[in-house]
Amino acid sequence: MTTKPLPPHGSLSRHKYHGCKCRTCYDGFNAWQRQHNAAKRGDTYSGLVDAEPVRQHLLQLQAAGISTTKIAKHLGCHPSNVTSFVRSTGAGRPRRRRTTPEHAARILAVTADDLLPGTVDSTGTRRRIQALAAIGWPLRQLGPIIGVHPTWVDDLIKKDVTSGQTAHSVRRAYEQLAARNPERYGVSKVSVQRARRRAANLRWPTPKYWAKFPDGIDDPHFTPEYGMTKPERLAEEAVWMVTVAGVPRTEAATRLGLTFGEVDEALARNDMRKAA
Template structure:
């Protein structure tokens, strides 16, 4: 005896009578329910539309550093109502492929400018510019790529705060250039070598270094130890213990195996660096 094939996914009977709980069947049932209620009320019915444009819009926002959870919070809805456009939200609930025109319009209206803060900590911006210089990108060449004047880039590596728009532009430039060869993009060999020498003298970490610590580049509390000798690392540790942790100088010296004079010298160098 040949069994009768099941109705297709998305049909009313597949969900209601055969108990299928996949996202396609849920969407099909919700579509039927909306239409049925609208007809009973005598309202004009708006059918579900393709959700792919919503998905692509959310992926572009994610590429700009704005998560789907952040979009949901901005819209004042449950995170699953936004996340489901990008990925499955559970067993038997695949990615959403159809949605209401109203819901799609709300999400599509969200822009990067809506969610980027006005002023942000400049640690990540500064480190990304320094890392590009470490592989040979002169700061003046980065200005047009970032969208600011060449002279302003030199100021960015000294700032403690910057605008959200600038941080976003630097992040995009870094993603695009961190694996590139400057000489193949119009930078002269002399300029690239000069940028590398300056970065090496200032111990600016390269993109390869930051790739080992993917979450650290934006963390102002993370101190990179790129290009440092063991005595230099101990000196930096001593500075942190005294200035941040509040450990007395003599105790810091004893813990690290340094003399009091070495700790004092490290603190003096730190003060001079800050003044410079």
């Protein structure tokens, strides 16, 4: 029986696959490792390209309120295939610094317009800003966090529609700040008290209230009963039954145990509120 001769000393195969530990094989392996690492840092290693442009593009999309999970869903790939460009995805999995040209091109082709609607109902945006004010965040100081001019925040709670990008930015700010005490993040005690006082006077629900109704905060048909007395709640229910459900005023009054005059007064206040 004949045996195949071993590879020469100093070759990668002799050291790596045949276990030779002589100095010549160690030197040959170290030389190969240096060449291999240099190729990885260059532009010719297995056809991979620098991932930094991809990372910067993803950071811009995140600044617009678009998560890497949403981008991955749009591309039809696993979230880690996108998130890994921005940060480490676990122990022993450092941030990705190189990728294939094809994968880079797919991610770079994604734009905010692909994932954000042009305009959306502003109910959720308005309620999240009001809830932050209710725990002491002044509207003007929310501007830089949301990414709009400080004087524009007050306008956001008056609009019926807003841009998809702004809605996402407000949602992200809400998630970051809803459980934080403003005074611990540089907001003066006077400003906190002023914001809370205004919110209390206008009956703006707090984040704790909305935590009980997670689906209600974005629902324009959901009427928060925060701070309402029982007569006020019945009046709001009467308005909903007549204006949304189409129940006759007389029937609404009978169901709720109200007089016809009380239902008419509630409807009149609702009309005045809308006009204002």
